[in-house]
Amino acid sequence: MKGLANRYYDNKEDFLVERAKIFAPMWVCIGFASDAPLPGYVYRVEFMELPLIIVRDYDNAVHVFHNVCRHRGHILVTESGELGASLRCPYHSWTYALNGSLMRTPHIGGLGIHDCEAFERNEAGLISVDCRVWNDLLFINLDGSADSFEKFIHPLEERWSRLWGTSGSDKLRRHEDFQPICFDIDANWKLAIENYLEAYHLPTVHSELNRVSPMQDHDIQVAEQFAGQVSHCYQLGAESENRLPIFPDWPSPLLTEADYPALFPNTLLGLQADHLFVMVVIPIHFNQIREETRLYFVGDESLTLEYETLRQEQAVFWRHVFEEDVSVVTGMQKGRASSGFDGGILSPVQDRATQAFHEWVSIRLGI
Ligand code: FES
Ligand SMILES: [Fe+2]
Structure with a gap:
């Protein structure tokens, strides 16, 4: 053959x-939950031309997000490690909570004005990817169309x-x-x-x-x-x-x-x-x-x-x-x-x- x-x-x-x-419609392992061992730790993964991050929040939940700021698309996290309670974009300092929600948008409406009309902060959180942890292995389903994880494993x-x-x-x-x-x-x-x-x-x-x-x-x-x-x-x-x-x-x-x-x-x-x-x-x-x-x-x-x-x-x-x-x-x-x-x-x-x-x-x- x-x-x-x-x-x-x-x-x-x-x-x-x-x-x-192949990869997007199914559950695929991209790393290990223990690489973000404690709340506030972030681990970068470059996966098939896509920048992703593994984040552990203060509820001990593990998230996978696209590693890109919702404002102008700058890479959000440039290095893995302990980043603390929030993720701040290096470009204009939009700042996200560890669960992906957008917390701060400094000066978005002009100097000293951190909010503005017609801007819906609740809709501007990080884009998350479905993920499951199985025995420390972290699986994602990129396009959200996979059967249940239980069936897969x-x-x-x-x-x-x-x-x-x-x-x-x-x-x-x-x-x-x-x-x-x-x-x-x-x-x-x-x-x-x-x-x-x-x-x-x-x-x-x-x-x-x-x-x-x-x-x-x-x-x-x-x-x-x-x-x-x-x-x-x-x-x-x-x-x-x-x-x-x-x-x-x-x-x-x-x-x-x-x-x-x-x-x-x-x-x-x-x-x-x-x-x-x-x-x-x-x-x-x-x-x-x-x-x-x-x-x-x-x-x-x-x-x-x-x-x-x-x-x-x-x-x-x-x-x-x-x-x-x-x-x-x-x-x-x-x-x-x-x-x-x-x-x-x-x-x-x-x-x-x-x-x-x-x-x-x-x-x-x-x-
Ligand atoms: S691109 Fe991230 S704050 Fe502007
Ligand atoms: Fe071998």
Whole structure:
């Protein structure tokens, strides 16, 4: 089977069609609620040519807004971080509350006159985007037309209930000092997803990972909303005192099982008995992505000093693996400029999940 043609990787026009037809009508992860950890924190996200902000208000609610002032369209927030009780535009100082409402419009009616006739302040708040937080993952629905979030996430919840039981989500913990793993990569978003969907490259690209989790112990699974790999040889520490706390409901016969699905379109997940990683592939431009990865451990105990070394080792391990993937993803992007390539030849065995992903994309694009 042939893969998607070069044009779906190498131009802005098709990229914006993807935004409208693939991303906008569904629930899509754009980041993590804990990146705006406390009221007054704001986190900027550049998403498919759109400037957005994640904001936590004083009711602890998380909002996503278009990061643009309603007056003359200046970017509202220029840097992520703790911004306090309001968001002030750097151009003429219109100031918004953390829930998006417009609070102040200094001198709008002339010097010292902060209101004016025919100006309806209540209608000039920030433009918000529908959002939901699920286990710290922040999903948005850009055009507001998606089915319910519960329906969207149900297949993944069901899949993981077999592993982490009913208590798994309550046990996830992110260490507050923990450094996020971020990569800025010059490639189309789909190449990062496709690379995650196969274990074929393990022997050549990840020799170390392939030693502990060899290619032949990975199964490829394909479902409607996701595809990916299941490993049957995940190695927990041999002795319980030498390993991180594990999910209390995880069945003992499945301790060596690990689940690596890509939740379409852009969220790469890795669930093991002792931790979860989540990599959100954020498309910025047609040939640029930001990979934001966070690690979550199990229960309060996992965040104690006692486990610091094990936590660090886990983070170093994944950072190294994801770093190894960067050059192959950019290498594929460079290849998309070649007139000698137009989709390539997918292995019916090794590239089954990529094939399923391409079909999923094609259906949405109507090609
Ligand atoms: S553009 Fe923001 S206050 Fe004028
Ligand atoms: Fe890889």
